[in-house]
Amino acid sequence: MEWDWEFVRQITPTLIEGLQITILATILGAAVAAVIGLAFAILRMTAPAPIARATGFAVEFIRGTPLLVQLYFIFYVLPDIGIRLPALVAGVIGLGIHYGTYAAEVYRAGIENVPRGQWEAAKATNLTARQTWIHVILPQAIPPMIPALANYLIAMFKETPLLSAITVLELMNQAKSIANSNYRYIEPMTLVGVFFLIISLISVFFLRWLEGRYARVDER
Amino acid sequence: MIDWSGYIGLILQGAWVTVELTLMGSALAVVVAFAAGLGRVSRFMAVRALATSYIEFFRGTSIFVQLFWVYFVLPFAGITLTPLQAGVLALGLNVGAYGAEVVRGAVKAIGREQREACIALNLTRFQAMRHIILPQALPLMLPTFGNNAIELLKGTAVVSLISLTDMTFQAQVVRAQTGSTLIPFATILVLYFVMAWLISLGMRWLERRVTRGLDGVRA
Numbered sequence: 001m002e003w004d005w006e007f008v009r010q011i012t013p014t015l016i017e018g019l020q021i022t023i024l025a026t027i028l029g030a031a032v033a034a035v036i037g038l039a040f041a042i043l044r045m046t047a048p049a050p051i052a053r054a055t056g057f058a059v060e061f062i063r064g065t066p067l068l069v070q071l072y073f074i075f076y077v078l079p080d081i082g083i084r085l086p087a088l089v090a091g092v093i094g095l096g097i098h099y100g101t102y103a104a105e106v107y108r109a110g111i112e113n114v115p116r117g118q119w120e121a122a123k124a125t126n127l128t129a130r131q132t133w134i135h136v137i138l139p140q141a142i143p144p145m146i147p148a149l150a151n152y153l154i155a156m157f158k159e160t161p162l163l164s165a166i167t168v169l170e171l172m173n174q175a176k177s178i179a180n181s182n183y184r185y186i187e188p189m190t191l192v193g194v195f196f197l198i199i200s201l202i203s204v205f206f207l208r209w210l211e212g213r214y215a216r217v218d219e220r
Numbered sequence: 221m222i223d224w225s226g227y228i229g230l231i232l233q234g235a236w237v238t239v240e241l242t243l244m245g246s247a248l249a250v251v252v253a254f255a256a257g258l259g260r261v262s263r264f265m266a267v268r269a270l271a272t273s274y275i276e277f278f279r280g281t282s283i284f285v286q287l288f289w290v291y292f293v294l295p296f297a298g299i300t301l302t303p304l305q306a307g308v309l310a311l312g313l314n315v316g317a318y319g320a321e322v323v324r325g326a327v328k329a330i331g332r333e334q335r336e337a338c339i340a341l342n343l344t345r346f347q348a349m350r351h352i353i354l355p356q357a358l359p360l361m362l363p364t365f366g367n368n369a370i371e372l373l374k375g376t377a378v379v380s381l382i383s384l385t386d387m388t389f390q391a392q393v394v395r396a397q398t399g400s401t402l403i404p405f406a407t408i409l410v411l412y413f414v415m416a417w418l419i420s421l422g423m424r425w426l427e428r429r430v431t432r433g434l435d436g437v438r439a
Contacts, residue, residue: 064370064416065409066377069388073409076401158282165381172284185292193281193289200280 008187011178015191018174025091025170026157032096033156034149037103045108059101067098068162075166091163099156103149110145111137143214150210154203158196171195224403227394231404234390235411241307241376241386242415246369248312249319256316257323258349271320278317283375286310291382303384307376315372322364326357359431366423370416377412387411 043055062070071094078085085093114137122132164173175188259271278286287310294301301309330353338348380389391404398404 061409061413064374065412066374066388068377068380069391069405069409069412072388072391073405076395077405080401158280159284161282161284162378172288176288179292186296189285189289189293193285196282196285197277197280201276204276204280 003186004184007182007184008191011188011191014174014178015171015188015195018169018171019195021088021168021170022157022160022172025088025095025160025163025168026153028092029095029099029156029160030153032092033099033103033152036096036100037107040100040104041107041111044104045111059104062098062101067094067159068165070094070098071162071166087163087166087168091160091166091168095156095159095163099152102152102155106145106148106152109148110141113144114140146214147207147211150203150207154200154207157203158200161192227398227404228407230390230394231387231407231411234385234387234408235415237304237384237386238373238376238412239415241304241311241379241384242369242373244308245311245315245372245376248308249315249368249372250365252312252316253319253323256320257327260320260324261327275317275320278314279321283310283314284378284381286314287378287382303379303382306382307379307384311372311375311379314375315368318371319365319368322361322368323357326360327353329360330356359427362423362427362430366420369419369423373412373415373419 040055040059044052044059046052047055071091074085074094075087075090078090118136118140119132122136127136160170161172163170164176167173171192175192179185179188256271256274259267260275262268262271287306290301290310291303291306294306334352334356335348338352343352376386377388380386380392383389385393387408391408394404395401
């Protein structure tokens with residue numbers, strides 16, 4: 001079968017529509033992941049030992065199992081106990097929880113990498129806990145986290161096609177339905193690949209810039 | 221009352237397919253990772269460019285898109301693969317691209333003085349790589365390889381979408397036949413977790429095995 005540019009022109013608007021949902025899911029998923037990751041990190045670092053250990057196990061469990069199965073779990077099992085979620089919401093929650101566990105590790109490493117002397121100095125200068133976090137710890141902990149978090153953002157963006165398995169009409173699903181109704185797979189599937197490749201390559205350049213901008217905090 | 225034993229058998233059959241896929245995919249990934257990783261530190265510009273474009277291409281798109289592309293588009297180029305072949309190919313090439321960066325990083329991390337000593341001793345490039353660089357670089361790669369193997373295991377769930385009867389696919393079958401959702405999905409989640417745990421145990425054992433005799437060599 002030959003590559004058909006006319007067909008490409010025909011289907012591009014539909015694919016762009018799907019791409020918008022993909023980007024929306026990525027942004028919402030990232031927001032959920034940022035919040036959930038913070039909760040996991042705080043629980044692991046400050047909660048009493050049994051809760052901290054239970055959180056640690058939950059994080060390990062979520063990281064050790066496939067996102068696809070987690071999505072199925074949220075989309076198919078939760079309705080049994082009366083929680084019926086729209087596909088996109090289920091997908092965003094799944095992405096958020098899965099990548100939240102990765103974000104939690106980034107937060108933890110970032111906070112633990114602030115030297116002990118900084119905590120002691122804050123105490124010595126009689127700062128309150130709130131002041132210590134806002135003026136001493138977080139300004140030093142957050143910049144080194146940014147490249148790592150951006151890295152996971154890109155990874156999450158690439159995983160959004162999985163949402164098509166729970167009927168979210170994102171880029172991959174649009175491509176599949178075009179392919180199935182026209183019996184042409186080459187153009188839609190290749191275009192999906194090209195879209196993802198272009199966006200990830202752009203974001204990799206952006207990531208390099210972020211790394212240059214934020215990673216070298218200790219040299220200041 | 222549903223007779224669960226038959227359904228558990230179905231899921232275990234799927235688990236075996238998942239294990240097979242993981243093993244074959246990992247084998248392909250290791251080969252590809254070394255080829256592309258060493259290709260990136262090659263003397264020849266053309267080899268470096270080839271390795272870099274392979275790595276960027278496979279890291280730039282997700283396993284899902286690659287799998288569909290291999291399964292649905294390659295047939296038009298005259299290459300028809302069974303779902304299992306397509307799955308192994310896509311998983312191996314995808315994870316291999318991540319592994320290649322690990323290989324490159326580890327090889328680069330071996331100090332300059334080691335390379336200079338190789339040149340001073342008049343070792344060929346192959347001898348230096350085989351006897352000096354790789355034995356020291358391997359222990360640095362293993363922890364990340366372990367993580368990559370777990371990523372690959374998680375990636376195998378995606379092959380259920382091209383109708384390969386792996387664990388996730390069988391769980392869907394059980395769901396369709398019994399109408400129960402919690403039991404099949406909870407079962408496979410636990411099974412996936414156990415497999416991931418076994419991989420990390422195995423990698424830790426392997427790490428101890430390759431670092432044996434290297435104590436005190438690296439500061």
